[in-house]
Amino acid sequence: MSDTTGASAKFNAALKELLAIKESAIAGVEKEITTLISELKPELEALESNINSLLSFLPDTPDISFISELTNFLGLPAGSQSSLNALSSLTSQFGSGLSAAGQDLNSLISLAKTAFSGDINALAGLIPNFGIGPDGLVKLKPDNSGLPDKDPVGENTGNLSTPSAQIALVNNVIANALTLAAKEVTKNLPTTTLSSESGDISSAAKKEFDKQTALNEAINVKNKIAPSPQVQKMINAISTNSTLPPKAPLISPDEILEQLKSFQERVTVASKNVTFSFTRTSTLFVKSTRDFPYNILANEKVIVTNDKKRYSLEGKSLGLESKSPTSSSKFLTTRLRSIIPSKNFANNAIRNAIQFHSRAQTESSRRALIGGVENRVVEFEKLSASFVEVSDKMFDELEKTYAIDSQ
Numbered sequence: 001m002s003d004t005t006g007a008s009a010k011f012n013a014a015l016k017e018l019l020a021i022k023e024s025a026i027a028g029v030e031k032e033i034t035t036l037i038s039e040l041k042p043e044l045e046a047l048e049s050n051i052n053s054l055l056s057f058l059p060d061t062p063d064i065s066f067i068s069e070l071t072n073f074l075g076l077p078a079g080s081q082s083s084l085n086a087l088s089s090l091t092s093q094f095g096s097g098l099s100a101a102g103q104d105l106n107s108l109i110s111l112a113k114t115a116f117s118g119d120i121n122a123l124a125g126l127i128p129n130f131g132i133g134p135d136g137l138v139k140l141k142p143d144n145s146g147l148p149d150k151d152p153v154g155e156n157t158g159n160l161s162t163p164s165a166q167i168a169l170v171n172n173v174i175a176n177a178l179t180l181a182a183k184e185v186t187k188n189l190p191t192t193t194l195s196s197e198s199g200d201i202s203s204a205a206k207k208e209f210d211k212q213t214a215l216n217e218a219i220n221v222k223n224k225i226a227p228s229p230q231v232q233k234m235i236n237a238i239s240t241n242s243t244l245p246p247k248a249p250l251i252s253p254d255e256i257l258e259q260l261k262s263f264q265e266r267v268t269v270a271s272k273n274v275t276f277s278f279t280r281t282s283t284l285f286v287k288s289t290r291d292f293p294y295n296i297l298a299n300e301k302v303i304v305t306n307d308k309k310r311y312s313l314e315g316k317s318l319g320l321e322s323k324s325p326t327s328s329s330k331f332l333t334t335r336l337r338s339i340i341p342s343k344n345f346a347n348n349a350i351r352n353a354i355q356f357h358s359r360a361q362t363e364s365s366r367r368a369l370i371g372g373v374e375n376r377v378v379e380f381e382k383l384s385a386s387f388v389e390v391s392d393k394m395f396d397e398l399e400k401t402y403a404i405d406s407q
Helices: 009-027 033-052 066-074 081-100 105-115 164-188 203-222 229-242 256-287 328-338 340-359 363-402
Strands: 130-132 138-140 311-313 316-318
Touching: 009 033, 066 081, 066 105, 066 130, 081 105, 081 130, 081 138, 105 256, 105 328, 203 256, 256 328, 256 340, 256 363, 311 363, 316 328, 328 340, 328 363, 340 363
Parallel strands: none
Antiparallel strands: 130 138, 311 316
């Protein structure tokens, strides 16, 4: 039915060949089997060719995954020759391709180190899924979907009892964000005309669209809007949980896990704030190395590296040059690494408490267990808040010191 909407010429060719083979087989039912096979062989080969044309085959050489290569690098001893070789390989394979895509390899490595726990899945959704295909080009691919490794868990059939006030509060946040986004897009979207014959957009119009895209991204960064859907999803989940009615402290043996889960969420919130702030400030490091309009800021000025300019932060004189010992990126990365042990201590304390909480038989021992874990969590929260404060100050200082008029 080649005249039907959506019909496939390749499928029709295969079906036509199959029908021809069927007719030939029926017509030759009284022939010698070897003779019939010989006659049908060309038609069968043609059928195989037509079916293969409908299929997509995996390439002989698999793609080179940035996340896989990054995971291998992070698993090597820091400062070792093998680690240096892996870093050199990462830079040669992905450095220029990531820069062309608006990403910075050093910033991604620093971000990965904060989340890496020996499991490649820890980087999924946090690090962009870049890969190098058969054409040798660095391209951003959709995040891979994981396969379940556990048996399904039965659904909790308890009745939901979330008060309508909490539901309305969360829905209002979403509705207000949507209204604001639509308003900003309408305000900043440039107007252009298309040729009625070719549909082409002029070079000037394309340049203006690029400028507005870069400007909108800069405004989002300035206003601390999530840099990716994955981060926004985490923020939404945390926001939903924080608006639910508070629960009474849980100390009984059966309920103590709920308390530990709340500690896990607090560590997640603090980690998210650190990652968000570090990524936000790192965008200025990347922008300062790029040409107009990709170095544009929210105030429509541009950020440009100038070795003669300096600013002061926490009593240190810092600059924007990348290789200097007093560079802003090196200072912020060092500060980021300094809080990782505290995060690990908090996670380990929670993990150990989950594993051994059943051994705490008395209320006093359970309170001591909870108190010890909470001390670790509070320590990490304080260090995280301090990092975010420094990172946000650096963002403001970089804008103030290195922004110039785009003209």
